[in-house]
Amino acid sequence: MSDSHELSRRDFIKVTTGIVGGLIGAVIGLPAIYYLIDPALREGGKEAWIPIGKFDDMQVGTPYSFSFTRVQVNGWERTASSFGGYAVRKSDSPDDLLILNSRCTHLACTVNWSAEANAYLCPCHDAAFDIEGAVLSGPPPHDLFVFDQHRLTEDGIIEIFFKEG
Numbered sequence: 001m002s003d004s005h006e007l008s009r010r011d012f013i014k015v016t017t018g019i020v021g022g023l024i025g026a027v028i029g030l031p032a033i034y035y036l037i038d039p040a041l042r043e044g045g046k047e048a049w050i051p052i053g054k055f056d057d058m059q060v061g062t063p064y065s066f067s068f069t070r071v072q073v074n075g076w077e078r079t080a081s082s083f084g085g086y087a088v089r090k091s092d093s094p095d096d097l098l099i100l101n102s103r104c105t106h107l108a109c110t111v112n113w114s115a116e117a118n119a120y121l122c123p124c125h126d127a128a129f130d131i132e133g134a135v136l137s138g139p140p141p142h143d144l145f146v147f148d149q150h151r152l153t154e155d156g157i158i159e160i161f162f163k164e165g
């Protein structure tokens with residue numbers, strides 16, 4: 001009889017120790033697990049308004065060069081990508097801006113504005129685009145891409161809407 005009583009006390013201590021140990025493990029372990037998997041659950045910003053320059057600094061008829069970098073977070077991996085373009089101001093109205101992506105539509109080299117040639121020139125395969133991004137010569141299959149949404153902030157800054165991909 002005494003043996004059975006002794007055994008059940010032992011079992012009680014085992015069970016209690018197991019429960020308390022489990023609770024302590026959960027209190028310590030869950031935040032640690034969350035900390036480890038949290039980056040995998042987060043997504044990098046895929047779209048944003050990007051400031052590209054002051055509207056007053058953009059001269060009518062002269063392409064205004066801009067560039068920016070976006071960091072994409074994919075789990076534990078962070079990838080920085082550079083983008084750029086030209087804002088072509090056509091009048092005093094901020095609505096009258098053409099904002100071109102400077103990535104060549106052939107194989108994605110960066111085109112550069114040449115005032116002398118009055119064209120964007122691609123150094124990779126000698127392509128040329130006119131001031132509004134239309135193909136003049138070379139292998140590109142189509143005109144330069146356009147950032148089709150922009151806005152003027154209260155501080156006079158032009159921002160473009162950038163969407164990844």
Ligand code: FES
Nearest residue numbers: 104106107122125
């Ligand atoms: S990448 Fe521009 S012409 Fe080939």
